[in-house]
Amino acid sequence: EASDFCLYWKWRHLYVPRNYDPTLHPFEVPREYTRALNATKLERVFAKPFVASLDGHRDGISCITKHAKSLSTIISGACDGEVKVWNLPRQECLRTVQAHEGFVRGICSRFCGTSFFTVGDDKTIKQWNWEAPGYGVREEPINTILGKAVFTGIDHHQREGTFVTCGQTVDIWDEQRSSPIRSFSWGVDSFSCVRYNPVETELLASCASDRSVVLYDTRESAPLRKVIMQLRSNTLCWNPMEAYYFTCANEDYNLYTYDIRHLDVPVTVHMDHVSAVLDVDYSPTGREFVSASFDKTIRIFPKDKGHSREVYHTKRMQHVICVRWSADNKYVLSGSDEMNIRLWKANASEKLGLLSAREKAATHYNKKLIEKFQHHPQVRRIARHRHLPGDILKQKRELREMREAQRRKEQNVRKHSKPGSVPLLTEKEKHVVAVVE
Amino acid sequence: MLVFGFWTTKICNTRNCFNKIVLIALFSLTFHCNGFASIVCPDLKKILTKFDSPSRWFMLGKKCKVPAGARERLKEAIAISEAMSEHAQKQAARYDLLLPEDAGFLEGDEDEDTNTISQADIADAVDITSGSKYFNLHLSQFGPYRLDYSRTGRNLLVGGKKGHVACIDWQTKDLKCEMNVMETVNDVKWLHTEAMFAVAQKRWLYIYDSKGVELHCVKKFNDVLRMQFLPYHFLLATASATGFLQYLDVSIGKEVAAICTKMGRLDVMAQNPHNAVIHLGHPNGTVSLWSPNQKESLVKMLCHRGAVRSLAVDKTGTYMVTSGLDRKLKVYDIRAFKPLHSCFLPAGASCLSLSQRGLLSAATGEIVQVYQNVLGSNPVSKPYMAHRLRGQIWGLAYCPFEDVLGIGHGEGFTSMIVPGAGEPNFDALDTNPYRSHKQRQEWEVKALLEKVQPELIGLDPGQLSKVDQASFEQRHKEQIEALGFDPLAKDKFKPRTKKKGRSSAGAIEKRKRKVAHEDQRDEIRQSVQERTEREKELKEKSNEKKLGNKSTLDRFRK
Numbered sequence: 001e002a003s004d005f006c007l008y009w010k011w012r013h014l015y016v017p018r019n020y021d022p023t024l025h026p027f028e029v030p031r032e033y034t035r036a037l038n039a040t041k042l043e044r045v046f047a048k049p050f051v052a053s054l055d056g057h058r059d060g061i062s063c064i065t066k067h068a069k070s071l072s073t074i075i076s077g078a079c080d081g082e083v084k085v086w087n088l089p090r091q092e093c094l095r096t097v098q099a100h101e102g103f104v105r106g107i108c109s110r111f112c113g114t115s116f117f118t119v120g121d122d123k124t125i126k127q128w129n130w131e132a133p134g135y136g137v138r139e140e141p142i143n144t145i146l147g148k149a150v151f152t153g154i155d156h157h158q159r160e161g162t163f164v165t166c167g168q169t170v171d172i173w174d175e176q177r178s179s180p181i182r183s184f185s186w187g188v189d190s191f192s193c194v195r196y197n198p199v200e201t202e203l204l205a206s207c208a209s210d211r212s213v214v215l216y217d218t219r220e221s222a223p224l225r226k227v228i229m230q231l232r233s234n235t236l237c238w239n240p241m242e243a244y245y246f247t248c249a250n251e252d253y254n255l256y257t258y259d260i261r262h263l264d265v266p267v268t269v270h271m272d273h274v275s276a277v278l279d280v281d282y283s284p285t286g287r288e289f290v291s292a293s294f295d296k297t298i299r300i301f302p303k304d305k306g307h308s309r310e311v312y313h314t315k316r317m318q319h320v321i322c323v324r325w326s327a328d329n330k331y332v333l334s335g336s337d338e339m340n341i342r343l344w345k346a347n348a349s350e351k352l353g354l355l356s357a358r359e360k361a362a363t364h365y366n367k368k369l370i371e372k373f374q375h376h377p378q379v380r381r382i383a384r385h386r387h388l389p390g391d392i393l394k395q396k397r398e399l400r401e402m403r404e405a406q407r408r409k410e411q412n413v414r415k416h417s418k419p420g421s422v423p424l425l426t427e428k429e430k431h432v433v434a435v436v437e
Numbered sequence: 438m439l440v441f442g443f444w445t446t447k448i449c450n451t452r453n454c455f456n457k458i459v460l461i462a463l464f465s466l467t468f469h470c471n472g473f474a475s476i477v478c479p480d481l482k483k484i485l486t487k488f489d490s491p492s493r494w495f496m497l498g499k500k501c502k503v504p505a506g507a508r509e510r511l512k513e514a515i516a517i518s519e520a521m522s523e524h525a526q527k528q529a530a531r532y533d534l535l536l537p538e539d540a541g542f543l544e545g546d547e548d549e550d551t552n553t554i555s556q557a558d559i560a561d562a563v564d565i566t567s568g569s570k571y572f573n574l575h576l577s578q579f580g581p582y583r584l585d586y587s588r589t590g591r592n593l594l595v596g597g598k599k600g601h602v603a604c605i606d607w608q609t610k611d612l613k614c615e616m617n618v619m620e621t622v623n624d625v626k627w628l629h630t631e632a633m634f635a636v637a638q639k640r641w642l643y644i645y646d647s648k649g650v651e652l653h654c655v656k657k658f659n660d661v662l663r664m665q666f667l668p669y670h671f672l673l674a675t676a677s678a679t680g681f682l683q684y685l686d687v688s689i690g691k692e693v694a695a696i697c698t699k700m701g702r703l704d705v706m707a708q709n710p711h712n713a714v715i716h717l718g719h720p721n722g723t724v725s726l727w728s729p730n731q732k733e734s735l736v737k738m739l740c741h742r743g744a745v746r747s748l749a750v751d752k753t754g755t756y757m758v759t760s761g762l763d764r765k766l767k768v769y770d771i772r773a774f775k776p777l778h779s780c781f782l783p784a785g786a787s788c789l790s791l792s793q794r795g796l797l798s799a800a801t802g803e804i805v806q807v808y809q810n811v812l813g814s815n816p817v818s819k820p821y822m823a824h825r826l827r828g829q830i831w832g833l834a835y836c837p838f839e840d841v842l843g844i845g846h847g848e849g850f851t852s853m854i855v856p857g858a859g860e861p862n863f864d865a866l867d868t869n870p871y872r873s874h875k876q877r878q879e880w881e882v883k884a885l886l887e888k889v890q891p892e893l894i895g896l897d898p899g900q901l902s903k904v905d906q907a908s909f910e911q912r913h914k915e916q917i918e919a920l921g922f923d924p925l926a927k928d929k930f931k932p933r934t935k936k937k938g939r940s941s942a943g944a945i946e947k948r949k950r951k952v953a954h955e956d957q958r959d960e961i962r963q964s965v966q967e968r969t970e971r972e973k974e975l976k977e978k979s980n981e982k983k984l985g986n987k988s989t990l991d992r993f994r995k
Contacts, residue, residue, distance in 0.1 A: 012873075016865040017537060020529040023752050023992055024864050026711055027669045029899045030889040038886060376901070411921045424922060 036373035039366035040382045042349075049312055049348035051331065054086055054341040056093045061335030062103055064324045067130070069113035071328050076341055077104030083118055085130075088331075088343065095132045097139050100124065106154040108163065115142060119151035119165055127175070145178050153193045158201045162218075166191035170206050172218055184216050184223050193235045199243035203260075207233040211433070213248050215260055227263040228433040229256070235279045239303065241286025247303075249277035253399075255291055256431065257303065263435045265428050270301045272308040274395040283325045283346065290332050290346075292323035295392055298334050300346065311386050312344050530993050538861035540794060541840065543822065552806070552823040559854050567854065570608075570841050574850040576601065579617070581831035582845030585634075587627040588668060589870045590837035590859075592647075594634050595850050596625035598831070602636055604647060607836075607843075607852065614649035626664040626673065628687050630881060635673055637661035642675065642685075657692055658683055663706040667713045670889050672729070674715050676703035682715065684729045684891065693891050694729035705745055709771070711754020712898040713889075718745030724759060728894045735896055738774060740767060749789040749797065753992070756812040758797055760786035766799065768811060778816040788833040790842070792858040796821065798842055800830035805844055807855050814982075824853050838863045838870055 022028070059080035067073040073094070077083045081100035084093050100120025109116040109130075119125050126141040133139055151167040161175040170191055171180035188208045197203035204216040213233055214226040229250065236248035239257075245267065247257045255270040255277055275295035282289040288309075292298050298320055299308035318337040325332055325346065332344045345352070351359065373379045388396070414422040543559070545551045560568040576582065580598030587594070593607040600622055603615040613631075621639040628634060628644070633652065636643045642658035645651055660678040667674060671688040680701055684693040698717065705718030714735065715727045722741040725734035741761030749758045750771065757769045766786060767779040786799035797811040806820040828847030835842050835858055842853045863869060869876060893901065917923050932948040934940040 012871075017862065018532070018866065019536060019860075019862040019864040020532050021862075021864075021992060022529075023711075024860070024867060026752075026754075027713070027889055027898050029902045030893045031669065031887045033893070033901050034887045034889055414921065 032369065033373060033376070033379075036369040036376075036379055037382070039369045040379050043366070043370065044349070044382060044385065046351075047348035049310075049345045050314065051343040051345060051352075052091045054091055054093070054343070055339075056084060056096075057082060057339040057341075060321065060337040060339060061341060062105065062321055063107050064322050064333055064335045064341065065107040065109050065116065066324055066327055067113060068109045068111050071326065073130075074324070074333060074341075075107055075109065075116060076335055077107050077118060077120075078339070079103045081120060081122075083107065083128075085132075086341070088326075091343075097128060099126060099128070099141075105150070105152050106165075108154045108156040110156055110161075111158055117154055117156065117163060119154045121150055123147045123150055125151060125154065125165060125173070143175075145173070152191065153206075155194055155196050155204075157196055158198060160201075164194050164196065164204060166194035166206050170194055170204070170214075170216065170223075182218070182221070184214075186214060186223050186226065188212070188214075192233075195236055195238055195246075197238045197243060197246075198240045199238075203243075205236055205238070205246055205260075207236055207248060212436075213246075213258070215263075225263060225435060225437045227258065227435050229431055230433060234277065237280045237282050237289065239282055239286045240284055245303075247280050247282070247289055249280040249291055251276045252431075253277065253293075254431070255280060255289075255301070264432060266432065268304060268306060269427055269431065270306055270308070272299055272301070272311075273297070274392055274399060278320065279322045281323055281325045284327055284329050288346075290323050290325050292320035292334055292336075294319050295395070296320065296336075296389070297392065298323055298332065298344070300332070310348060311388065312348075313389055313392070314342070315389075316340070317342060526993050530990050533989060536862045540857050540859075540861045542857040550819070552820045554822070556824055556853055559856070563854070567840075570839065570852060571854045572610075572852050576849035577828075577847070581829055581847040582850055583622070583624055583832040584834055584843050584845040584850060585626050586834050586836045586843060587631050588629075588837060589631075589868050589872070590839055591870055592627070592631045593836075593843065593850075594625045594627055595845060596622040596636060598622060602645070602649075604631075604634065613647050614645075616649045618643070623662050624664045626666050628666060628673065629668060629671060629884065630877065633687070635664060635666075637664055637675065644687075653690075655685065657695075658685065662702070662704055665706055665708040665715060667708060667894075669884075669887075670713055670891055670894065671885070672713075672891060674706075674708070676706045676715075676717060678702050682717065682727055686891070688885055688888060696727060696729070696732055698725070698727070698734070700725065705748055707748035707750050707757075709750045709754050709757075710752045711750075712896060713894045714896060716748050716750060716757065718748050718759065720744040722761060722763075724748065724757070726896070728896075729891045730894060736774065738769070740769070741765060743785075746785050746787055747789040747799075749791045751791050751795060751812055752793060758789055758791065758811065760789055760799065777814055780816055788830055790833040790835055792835040792842075792855070793837065793860040794858060796835075796855060796858045798833055798835070798855070800833050800844070803828065803830065803846070805830065805833070805842070805853065807842070807858075809857075822855060824851075826851055835859070837868065 057076070057078045059078045059082070061076050062079050063077045065075050067075070072088050073085060074088060075083060075085050077099065081098055081102055081104055083097045083099040083104055085095040086092065087094050099118045100122050102121025104118055104120050106119045107116060113130065115127050115129055117125060117127050123146060125145040125147065127143040128141050147167070149168040151165045153166045154163060156163040162172055162181075163175070164170060164172050168190055169183045169185040172182045173180050186208070188210050190209045191206045192209065194204060194206040197205070202218045204218065206214050206216070208214055208226070209232060210228070211230065211232045212226045212228040213236060215224040217224055231250055231252040233248040233250045236246050239245040239247070244260050245257055246260070247255050249255050253271070253273045253275060256266040257268045257270070258266050273291065273293040273295055275293055277291050277293045279292040280289055286303065288300055288302050290298055290300050296318055297311050297313040300310040301308045312332075316338065317334070317340070320334050320336045322335045323332065330346055330350070332346050333341055334344065335341045351363070355363070370379065370383060374383065410422070543551050543554065545554060556571045560571045574595075576597060578599070579601035583596045585594045586592070591606055591608065592604055592613065594602070594604045596602045598621060600617045600619050602618055602622060602625060604613040605611065606613060618636060618638055622636055623639070624637040626635045632647050634645055634647070636645060640659060642655040642661050643651060644653040644655065658675050658677070661675040662678050663676045665674045666672070671686055672693060673685045673687055675683050675685070677683070680698050680703060682696045682698050682703065685691070686693050700717070700719050703717055707716045708714070709716060717725050717727065719725065722739055722743060722745060724738045724740045724745060726736040727734050740759045741763050743762030745759055745761050747760045750756070755770060755772055756777070757771045758766065759769065760766045760782070762785050764782050764785045765779050766782050768777045769775065770777055782799065782801060784801040786801050788800040790798045792798070795810075795812050797808045799806050799808065803826050805824045805826070807822040808817050809821040811817050826844065826846050826848070828849070830844060830846045832845035833842070837859065839859045840854060840856050842855045842858060844851045844853060865872070866880070869880075872880065913925070930949060930952045932945050
């Protein structure tokens with residue numbers, strides 16, 4: 001009756017009859033194109049990636065590590081031997097430990113999440129408790145191991161109680177022992193970085209100072225093979241989703257992704273930095289990685305593309321030494337020379353927090369629109385546009401000119417010499433010197 | 438929600454006669470969710486048998502041609518996107534089952550001709566609301582009337598030649614505004630909503646509010662004779678007596694283009710709703726097609742032996758109906774620019790209008806005739822309906838989602854019932870005749886956000902989705918020059934050297950020749966396949982034409 005009547009008229013607007021006849025909806029393509037253009041522009045408008053800066057260290061930051069089990073804790077080591085534990089949501093330092101005298105060269109957290117290891121310039125490996133000691137109790141490491149030479153990096157096994165350090169040699173340690181259970185070396189001066197493969201947990205890789213990357217298997221007694229490049233690699237990172245890929249950050253401003261089965265040619269060469277690349281870390285999805293460079297920027301690359309999709313920089317951020325991608329795929333942490341750790345969004349225009357269903361639908365739709373029309377020149381122009389600081393822009397142009405000049409010279413030499421005498425090398429083939437077994 | 442939708446739109450359409458029983462049935466149905474399927478199923482089964490074989494679904498749309506030397510990735514990408522497109526078309530076609538309303542029609546008795554049935558008879562035979570849609574407004578003082586229905590079909594704008602302008606909600610007969618502009622009125626047009634309308638007065642173009650308040654007097658647009666509004670581009674196209682075709686963007690208020698057509702007085706104008714191209718008819722019998730991006734016409738067609746009197750284009754943009762002083766009514770296929778058929782009218786039709794469902798109304802003098810099945814290859818013999826008025830007919834327009842034809846003439850305005858003219862199922866998110874003010878606000882914002890730029894107006898509206906082969910080839914050429922080699926070319930076959938004397942020079946040459954022959958064979962196979970496919974397509978098309986096979990899914994074919 002009257003109440004039924006009122007109920008209908010109250011909810012009348014929700015009855016939305018649809019007709020998908022295409023003649024009732026003309027100009028499908030131009031309207032979608034306009035929506036894609038608007039979506040690209042709005043994405044640029046909302047691209048504000050900087051979230052917070054963690055202040056407190058008194059010297060440049062040399063390494064950052066994530067907690068194995070908790071998303072909100074990270075630990076960072078500075079060049080004066082100080083190690084700080086941070087709470088990210090509150091952007092506070094929970095605890096400070098004077099771990100070493102001299103640089104803290106590496107930190108790694110144990111897989112169970114109860115302790116972490118640090119190595120430093122004072123030739124020691126220390127294991128600390130993740131919880132802070134009680135009131136009035138002095139900060140003491142659980143375990144200290146003295147070594148013969150400086151250790152430059154450390155990484156922990158995914159499941160067992162072993163860890164590996166690198167310095168003069170690559171040593172595998174058992175937590176209970178005070179001397180390494182195995183030592184690998186290949187006539188090399190020193191190693192700068194060592195990493196366990198997160199999927200194939202018995203594989204290791206390390207960057208050596210003879211411009212090579214060496215692969216090891218902990219079940220073997222000798223290293224597997226090495227690939228020698230033209231310039232030295234600073235760090236490397238394994239792809240957490242694909243066990244056979246790793247990416248190394250090289251001094252010649254590029255990053256190289258290798259397949260361990262075919263080390264003679266890199267899978268991709270990632271070129272966009274204008275100075276030495278110092279650190280690289282993969283996203284937990286394995287589809288993208290972030291790289292930190294001496295040129296005061298961090299760049300995010302898709303795993304299979306040769307150029308970066310995103311560049312983050314600030315006037316206040318100086319040479320970025322280390323970078324990490326958070327385990328929930330949302331944030332990137334960068335530690336730099338000027339004693340600050342910065343927290344950035346991995347997707348610069350993403351809205352943080354809980355989204356309503358409508359917001360989620362709109363974000364998905366916009367993302368798909370941009371993907372659909374990504375090749376149209378107007379959309380591409382807007383989506384690609386990033387502001388770069390003046391120095392970096394100038395350096396980029398200079399590098400481009402240098403490369404153009406080299407290419408032109410090579411072409412001329414090829415044109416004026418016997419056909420076939422000057423071989424055509426693709427970009428990928430140019431950078432590997434040798435693969436040694 | 439099938440049943441729900443069905444019942445509620447019934448209620449919407451017959452707002453004045455609320456059936457209590459229907460309402461109670463509505464709410465009781467919601468509580469019997471289990472019985473839902475059993476209520477719906479019998480009807481669904483009947484409808485589903487219409488779509489007989491599953492192969493019908495897969496006939497939707499044309500397949501994209503994979504280029505000969507394509508790489509694996511490209512082939513995969515094309516296959517995936519085609520599969521998705523097919524799926525989307527199928528889903529859209531399946532929704533047809535859920536459309537709540539059906540179109541009606543007029544059927545006479547055994548020996549009765551439908552065009553002898555008068556409007557008064559029809560009004561008596563149908564229900565009160567539909568019957569009230571036949572009415573006359575006696576306005577004999579202010580000259581013959583031009584009219585325009587708003588896009589949703591709720592509001593009607595009438596403009597008399599001697600200056601009388603009024604806007605009415607014609608269903609409730611609610612007068613929104615009425616005024617006399619004290620000047621000759623050449624044409625009236627609604628803009629994108631019922632809040633603004635444009636009046637082409639003797640000297641300049643005026644824009645008024647729905648309350649009759651003058652908002653703008655656009656002096657740049659002078660001597661305007663005819664206007665057309667392009668709804669998705671927010672462009673008002675005006676044809677003037679001085680031969681200028683001008684476009685005004687009503688969202689930003691700027692003149693987008695002013696084209697000097699150099700073809701004399703522009704009196705006959707129509708728009709193609711499919712691609713927003715303006716058709717102009719000229720006194721030398723030609724019809725020219727214009728877009729705001731070009732100073733010359735896109736196409737010029739010779740249509741009649743005398744002057745073109747009126748033009749109409751159907752909503753799919755395939756057919757154009759023209760009438761001329763040579764007393765002929767011609768139907769053209771615009772996509773191919775070919776004449777389909779022509780018929781002889783005793784007097785040339787001064788006004789033409791095409792409804793949403795393809796009914797053509799032609800006005801000659803004081804008589805309006807409505808024809809059915811005009812668009813197609815079969816010539817039309819006799820009219821579906823006819824109506825005689827008092828007064829010279831000056832304007833003709835179909836109401837968008839109603840079975841109503843509005844006629845403006847010398848004695849005022851007449852609204853005529855034409856069963857089967859309007860589209861029965863509207864899309865509530867596009868043009869909704871029953872929208873609330875909130876829905877209108879939301880729609881207006883969304884429409885403005887996706888306003889198409891005038892640069893995209895052309896003969897093919899879907900050109901953006903096509904591959905630009907020319908610029909790809911040019912870029913490829915530049916790439917070859919820059920690099921010194923062709924990156925897309927296949928590598929020359931280098932045979933592996935075998936042991937045990939199998940890699941002598943002769944053996945290597947033999948192996949190379951074998952591969953070369955294989956490549957040649959592949960090419961020949963490809964070309965033969967393409968030829969057979971083309972022949973098959975032609976055969977199918979000719980077969981279809983013979984049988985005249987039409988299905989409801991035809992309009993989803995891209």
